[in-house]
Amino acid sequence: MVADKRRSEPSPNVIGRAPSLADTLALRLRDEISSGRFKAGERLPTEQQLAQTYGVSRPIVREAVGRLKHDGLVSSRQGAGAFVAEPGASTVFRLDIANFSDKEELRHIVELLMAVEASATERTAARRSEADLATIRTRLDAMQAAIHRGEPGVDEDVAFHRAIIDATGNPFFRDLSDFLDRRVRNFIRTARANSARLTGMAQTVQGEHEAIFEAIAARDPQAARMAAETHLKNAAKRLAIYLES
Amino acid sequence: MVADKRRSEPSPNVIGRAPSLADTLALRLRDEISSGRFKAGERLPTEQQLAQTYGVSRPIVREAVGRLKHDGLVSSRQGAGAFVAEPGASTVFRLDIANFSDKEELRHIVELLMAVEASATERTAARRSEADLATIRTRLDAMQAAIHRGEPGVDEDVAFHRAIIDATGNPFFRDLSDFLDRRVRNFIRTARANSARLTGMAQTVQGEHEAIFEAIAARDPQAARMAAETHLKNAAKRLAIYLES
DNA sequence: AAACAGCTACTTGTCAGGCAACTTGGTTAT
DNA sequence: ATAACCAAGTTGCCTGACAAGTAGCTGTTT
Secondary structure: OOOOOOOOOOOOOOOOOOOOHHHHHHHHHHHHHHOOOOOOOOEEOOHHHHHHHHOOOHHHHHHHHHHHHHOOOEEEEOOOEEEEOOHHHOOEEEEEOOOOOOHHHHHHHHHHHHHHHHHHHHHHHHHOOHHHHHHHHHHHHHHHHHHHOOOOOHHHHHHHHHHHHHOOOOHHHHHHHHHHHHHHHHHHHHHOOOHHHHHOOHHHHHHHHHHHHHHHHOOOHHHHHHHHHHHHHHHHHHOOOOOOO | OOOOOOOOOOOOOOOOOOOOHHHHHHHHHHHHHHOOOOOOOOEOOOHHHHHHHHOOOHHHHHHHHHHHHHOOOEEEEOOOEEEEOOHHHOOEEEEEOOOOOOHHHHHHHHHHHHHHHHHHHHHHHHHOOHHHHHHHHHHHHHHHHHHHOOOOOHHHHHHHHHHHHHOOOOHHHHHHHHHHHHHHHHHHHHHOOOHHHHHOOHHHHHHHHHHHHHHHHOOOHHHHHHHHHHHHHHHHHHOOOOOOO
16 A cells, blocks of 8 residues: 555656667577687687677676676687687576566476476475474465465565575575576466456465475475475466466 | 797686676676665666776676676666666576586586486477487497497487487476586596596496487386486486585 | 797776666746 | 756766786897
């Protein structure tokens, strides 16, 4: 009930931000590299040459090349030039899921999310501490309380899974599943805003959560994995996402 | 003219590239955002203000902010300003493993790699086509041939796993495991260049590969997962990486 | 003839200043 | 009161210039 309507929302940028020159140039250069026209180890044209070739100014070229450097695709040395990096030497992994419109890509994302979450749940079951278990239990109870209040409890749902992932102590698990989960939820929210239908299913979800919790409490990794996988598959089905086992 | 003096290797950049001003500024801004000093949805200072605050020129500020935009942390509108993005709205996931010196981080990476590879192997076993199986078989045979030639067959090893991953048809599995695998191998190569010791173990590795292949051929997902996990755990042990099950 | 030192042209890194496109909020006119 | 208008501010982009560093050429020396 925030009546704060006068604030113009700063971001109507749902989709429509026009790509800057540097954006498009960076894309083109990326293409040139991945297509092999600029081979690994080779020196790429000087900034002035690039500027002339693509009809932009040198600062724009610098910005575009800077992004490639940031992404580990090229590395430059002052006075010498910029060289495209060996693919194996890059230390950065980049994943841009801006354009997932087709269900195919969504399915791939969900697959990866399932792999990460199921593995994390398995690991937590194998190595959890008592403190970890207590935290997870707290989140489980919070979810139950939300249901009793008649709420869908999505935040509590997320928090429960987050607690399990955190218990692995592996930041990569945390960051990746965090990102993927948000992407999937974001997609679902924009695709169909019928979260009301989910409210009735909250207790069903909670039942699956309890199965996961029990497996973790029992230190049974295999059961934990299976419970997590079942939960995720059901979640996918609930959302009418086609996903064949 | 004197015959040219032979190409100086363009990249002695093993470690030592000095960070540019834009690099360091981007890092600082990233900190400001993640630490919450620049809150989500807020407008961050103008480029001129930032330039003055951090003692650099506006182009440098532009370059730094441009990277944040590229990473989905901020979004800007001409005439309005630059706003830090809602964390959930970002469409890009970025992973930079430049500084993994401690074994802790290596273990985390290996854990993630195992999660991805094992899941991919399981999925391939569940859904492979006959063509997929044939390709995998070819790679398996190539590995065997390499062993007979007395070679360690690392390339063939990689190709075998790659074929299994590709059979999932999921590009995220492919890209992620590709990256992680390279990072791990790269680390091992720099840490201890005793690949000679591995040659003798090639046949052992091959035995594990055959187990994986058999499970895929039999369309037995669970067995495939377990075989893959065993293989990866053994690989970790072989390399004397501490990794408790 | 070969090795060394120095020099010059070139390339990236950074800065300064300026104009165009666009947004925003206040002002003026109706 | 409402709508059109305007001006200040901000980002996007450009030109031009200098500093820092590299690589190859040249001439000298051994």
